Amino acid sequence: MNRCFAIVTLSASLLILTGTLAFGVAGEEIYQVKQGFKLVPAIIMVALLCIYIGVGFLSKVSSTSGYWVAGQGVGKIGNGAAIASDWMSAASFMGVAGLLYLKGWFGLGYIIGWTGGYVLLLCLIAAQIRRFGKYTIPEFLGDRYNSHGVRLIAASVTVIIAITYSTAQFKGIGLICGWIFGMDYSSSVFFAAGVVCTYMLISGMSGVTRNQQIQYVVLISAFLIPLWVLLRKAGGTGILPQIEYGHIISNLMEGQTASGQLDPEATRAIRNAYLPWGKGDFYHFIALVFTLMVGTAGLPHIMIRFYTVKNEDVARRSVLWGLFFIGLLYWSSPVYAAMGQFWNPAGGKAVADVIILSAPERAGLGNAFIGYLASGALAAGLSTVAGLLIAGASAIAHDWYATVYRPGCPDRQALLVGRVFTAVLCGIVVLFALNPPALIAQIVAMAFAIAGNTIFPAVVLGIWYSRSNKYGALAGMLFGLGMTLLAMFGWMAKIPMFSDQGILPATSSALIVCPLAFLINILVSNAMDDKLDDESAERGDNILRKLHNLPGYVEEGDS
Amino acid sequence: MAKKPRVSVNFFAPSTDGMKAETSVAKTILVLWFLLSYGIPTLIWLAGLSDPNGLGESFLTNARFLGFPLHYWLLAQGCTLGYLFLCKLYCVLWDMKIIPLRKS
Numbered sequence: 236m237n238r239c240f241a242i243v244t245l246s247a248s249l250l251i252l253t254g255t256l257a258f259g260v261a262g263e264e265i266y267q268v269k270q271g272f273k274l275v276p277a278i279i280m281v282a283l284l285c286i287y288i289g290v291g292f293l294s295k296v297s298s299t300s301g302y303w304v305a306g307q308g309v310g311k312i313g314n315g316a317a318i319a320s321d322w323m324s325a326a327s328f329m330g331v332a333g334l335l336y337l338k339g340w341f342g343l344g345y346i347i348g349w350t351g352g353y354v355l356l357l358c359l360i361a362a363q364i365r366r367f368g369k370y371t372i373p374e375f376l377g378d379r380y381n382s383h384g385v386r387l388i389a390a391s392v393t394v395i396i397a398i399t400y401s402t403a404q405f406k407g408i409g410l411i412c413g414w415i416f417g418m419d420y421s422s423s424v425f426f427a428a429g430v431v432c433t434y435m436l437i438s439g440m441s442g443v444t445r446n447q448q449i450q451y452v453v454l455i456s457a458f459l460i461p462l463w464v465l466l467r468k469a470g471g472t473g474i475l476p477q478i479e480y481g482h483i484i485s486n487l488m489e490g491q492t493a494s495g496q497l498d499p500e501a502t503r504a505i506r507n508a509y510l511p512w513g514k515g516d517f518y519h520f521i522a523l524v525f526t527l528m529v530g531t532a533g534l535p536h537i538m539i540r541f542y543t544v545k546n547e548d549v550a551r552r553s554v555l556w557g558l559f560f561i562g563l564l565y566w567s568s569p570v571y572a573a574m575g576q577f578w579n580p581a582g583g584k585a586v587a588d589v590i591i592l593s594a595p596e597r598a599g600l601g602n603a604f605i606g607y608l609a610s611g612a613l614a615a616g617l618s619t620v621a622g623l624l625i626a627g628a629s630a631i632a633h634d635w636y637a638t639v640y641r642p643g644c645p646d647r648q649a650l651l652v653g654r655v656f657t658a659v660l661c662g663i664v665v666l667f668a669l670n671p672p673a674l675i676a677q678i679v680a681m682a683f684a685i686a687g688n689t690i691f692p693a694v695v696l697g698i699w700y701s702r703s704n705k706y707g708a709l710a711g712m713l714f715g716l717g718m719t720l721l722a723m724f725g726w727m728a729k730i731p732m733f734s735d736q737g738i739l740p741a742t743s744s745a746l747i748v749c750p751l752a753f754l755i756n757i758l759v760s761n762a763m764d765d766k767l768d769d770e771s772a773e774r775g776d777n778i779l780r781k782l783h784n785l786p787g788y789v790e791e792g793d794s
Numbered sequence: 795m796a797k798k799p800r801v802s803v804n805f806f807a808p809s810t811d812g813m814k815a816e817t818s819v820a821k822t823i824l825v826l827w828f829l830l831s832y833g834i835p836t837l838i839w840l841a842g843l844s845d846p847n848g849l850g851e852s853f854l855t856n857a858r859f860l861g862f863p864l865h866y867w868l869l870a871q872g873c874t875l876g877y878l879f880l881c882k883l884y885c886v887l888w889d890m891k892i893i894p895l896r897k898s
Contacts, residue, residue, distance in 0.1 A: 343869040347831060350874045354827045357884055358820040477871075481861030488863065511850030511865060517839045524831060551888060555881040562874050569870050701803035776801040783803060783813055 272417040276606025280415055283453060283610045284430060311549045313448055315556025318540050320451040322349075322561055324400070324619035325407025328458065328612045330676030331565070333587035335572030337674075339508030341515045342572070344523045345676060346565045350558060351524070352531020357554045360532060363698045363782045365541045365550040371626070372535040372690060373634040379697040379778045381771040382705035383639050388712045390630040392689045393535045397627030398664055399682040401620050403675045405668030406588070408616040411609045414592055421669055428665045431620050432658055454618075455563055457611020461595055461604045462567055465574050468598045469493070480570045483577055484509065493578045493597075505580060515735070519743060523680070526745035530683025533691030536626035574598065588675050620664075628657040680742035681723055687745040688715030692752040700757070701779055704767050707760030715752040719744055815895055819887045823880050830876045838865050 324330075327349070335342035367375055373393060377386025405424055408431075412423035462476040471479040488509050490502030497505070507513035515523075531537065540557075541550045575590040578597040591612065595605045632653035637644055671678060689712045696703040696711075719741075725733030726741035733741050739748075780788040808814040842850025850865075857864040 340866060340869070343866070347869055347873040350877050351827065351831045354823065354877050354880050354884075357881055358823050358827075362816075478860050481859075481863075481867065484866060485858060485861060485863060507849060509863065509866065510855055511838050511842055513849050517835070520835055521832065524835070528831070551885050555878070555885060558878055558881055562878060565874055566871060699803060699805040701801050772800060779801045779803050783810070783816075785801060785810065 273415055273602050273606065275602045276415045276609055279603070279606045280610045280613060283614065286449065311552040312556050314540060314549065314553035315560055316448045316451040318537065318553060318557030319560030319564075320448070320454070320615075320618045321536060321540065321622040322557070322619070323451070323454060323564055323615045324679070325404045325411075325612060325616035326400075326619075326676050326679040327561075327564055327568070328454065328615040329407050329410070329588055329591050330403065330674065330679065332568045332571040332575070332590050333674060334676045335569050336575045336590045337587045338514045339505075340511055340513070341508075341520060343569070344520050345527065345680075346569075348524045348527025349531060350561060350565060352528040353554055353558045353561075355528055355532040356537070357551065359695050360538065360698065361541050361550050361554055362547045364538060364694075365547040366782050366784070367778065371629050371633055372538050372694070373630050374638070376690075376693055376697060376708065377634065377638070379775055380693075380703075380705040380708045381774040382709065385693070385705055385708050385712065386634055387639065388709070388716065389535075389690065389693070390634040392685060392712070392716060393630035394627045394660070396535065396682045396685055397623040397630075397660060398667065399685070400679055401623050401627075401660075401664040402667040402671060403678040403682075404616040404620045404623075405664055406671045406675055406678070408613060408620075409668060410589055411592075411613050411616070414589070415606065415609055424665055424668050427616075428661055431617060431624070432661050451560060451618075454611040454614040455560070457607045457614070458564060458567055461600060461608050462570055464600055464604060465595060465598055466570070468600070469574060469577055476570050477566045480573045483573050487573065487576055487580075492576070492580050497580065501580060505576065519735070519740065522740065522743035522746035525749070526684050526687055526743040527680065529687030529691045529745050529749050530680075530685075533686035533689070533694065534683070535630070535686070535690060536622045538694075539626060624657050624660050624664075627660050628653045631656045677742055681719075681726075684722070684742065684744045684748075685716065685719045688719045688748045688752055692749060692756055696753065696756050696760075698779075698782055700760075701776065702764065703756055703760045704763065704775065705771060706763035706766070707756040707758070710759040711752045711756030714755050715748055718748045718751075722748075812892070812895055815891045816888075819884060819891055822887065823884045826880055826883075827877070830873055830880070834868050834873065838868070 331342070331345050331349075334345055364375065369375065369378070371393075373386050373389035376389045377383065405427060408427035409420050409424040412418060412426050413420055416423065416426075418426065466472075466476040466479055469483060471482070488506045490497040490499075490505060496502075540553075571591045571594055575594040575597075578594060591608060592605060595608065632649050636652045637649040641648075692715065693708050693712050697708070718739075722733045722739050722741040722744040725739075731737050733739055735742075777789060779785065802809045803813070805817055805820075808817045838850060838852070838854055841852035841854050845851040852865075854865040854868075855863055859867050862870070
């Protein structure tokens with residue numbers, strides 16, 4: 236116990252240290268919206284937070300299985316809403332509108348990438364992974380390939396994804412708290428961290444799942460309701476904003492905005508952004524879309540949602556519902572981008588990540604509406620962070636601690652380790668969030684590149700190719716992880732090859748790396764086929780029998 | 795103890811009836827998914843090749859649908875609606891092909 240407290244105290248003090256160092260470096264977006272403390276939004280936000288924590292508290296759990304996967308009893312619409320709520324992060328809520336505002340038509344690649352990935356997930360992974368029916372993705376990979384190496388790489392990747400993805404969420408949460416309370420960016424990130432930690436530690440995943448359905452309702456209504464008012468102010472009839480904004484986009488291409496006709500120079504700039512290749516070429520568009528799709532299908536915290544459903548029929552239908560709930564958001568976020576452009580055509584990068592606050596503000600929507608919207612964005616960020624940190628902490632506690640490091644340790648101990656690491660991960664994320672390297676949606680896209688290049692090939696071949704073995708999986712995953720990290724660091728170091736215009740951009744590296752990772756896995760597996768020990772072959776086959784309902788499956792004992 | 799024969803699972807060469815049915819449904823949906831996801835951008839790209847400015851202006855960007863520029867609508871709403879339809883189709887095909895197999 237003492238050691239755990241030492242870790243927590245150490246990470247807390249590190250945080251405070253870095254916090255003071257990073258003071259004022261990031262978050263200049265906050266100065267693009269109205270400053271100062273806002274009473275009505277603050278009340279709305281605090282009330283919502285009380286509901287979340289209250290629900291979390293009422294559904295307290297004490298067994299390990301309840302903590303990780305909510306006891307396998309959630310229905311299709313409920314699970315669909317949980318998938319959507321897990322999915323609807325600050326990136327979807329604030330980031331996509333920001334990117335569309337900045338990149339025009341090219342930004343639509345994020346929308347089709349993030350919805351199309353679900354089709355892949357459904358066709359190749361969902362039903363089979365449900366039949367496997369254990370806790371985590373590293374566990375699936377580790378059992379299927381009978382290798383602690385594969386398990387540990389998968390666990391590390393899960394943790395890296397959790398950290399990268401949560402960083403983006405914390406940036407969003409920080410910006411929102413900054414707007415509501417008039418805090419500077421750094422203090423609002425710490426404030427957000429406190430809320431997230433309390434909420435996560437009080438409840439386990441069971442609380443999280445139930446919360447996520449409430450959060451979905453809150454966040455989607457928060458996102459949709461202001462649109463009607465916004466569109467009326469822009470001169471529409473305000474019946475169906477998701478269709479009506481088409482005229483606004485067509486007019487924007489002619490240079491007509493709220494402040495009247497733009498000069499020819501500005502008109503051309505806007506027109507180019509809405510033409511297909513004004514902000515990026517064909518190759519980069521396809522690469523981005525492909526990366527986001529395989530990433531979506533490879534995200535561990537989305538895949539574990541399929542363990543929480545009753546059976547595989549529900550698993551399939553919950554993807555349909557999940558996609559519908561997600562679609563509601565993505566049909567609406569371009570409206571915010573178009574509105575932002577209509578009222579503030581030349582805001583640029585500084586305003587992009589707060590466009591969903593800035594557009595209504597410019598339109599004079601009033602603090603109550605914007606406060607509700609902000610609370611929705613906060614809900615989006617919180618629920619995603621909760622899901623991610625759980626997935627990350629369970630990768631450490633379950634796949635490393637309870638399986639590799641101390642097999643057979645008591646449930647209570649694994650649960651404690653899980654809670655400690657949830658706090659530690661939260662600390663690391665705050666460190667990164669204080670000085671975020673890119674726009675919200677771009678940071679998230681990098682997490683997708685990691686998932687698509689490492690987890691996706693290993694899971695798909697693990698399910699659909701019986702000759703794939705641990706040597707192939709190790710080689711493929713190491714290659715995928717190495718290349719993605721290389722692209723990420725190259726991007727941060729501003730090396731041209733990895734930049735937005737380069738051949739291997741960090742946000743879209745999977746078009747090249749993912750197929751190669753598949754190929755390496757297949758080739759190495761075949762080359763090493765003779766070397767594979769009988770036990771690994773037998774265990775792998777046994778799991779395949781279960782995944783595909785083949786005869787001869789034997790229940791495994793303690794592994 | 796005699797060694798059990800290895801299991802054979804391959805997406806492109808399914809070995810049992812159940813797997814055959816599952817992969818055939820998955821393949822159908824994946825082909826449609828591919829056409830939707832990459833066919834539409836390719837169409838926009840091909841149509842826009844004649845634009846001297848290299849911005850991809852074409853009949854697709856000049857046409858209007860529900861007030862939208864057509865190329866914008868196709869991605870912003872057309873594709874997502876398509877994916878929803880594909881998910882629904884997958885569930886329907888699965889119920890038609892795989893559920894009866896399970897019962898027999």
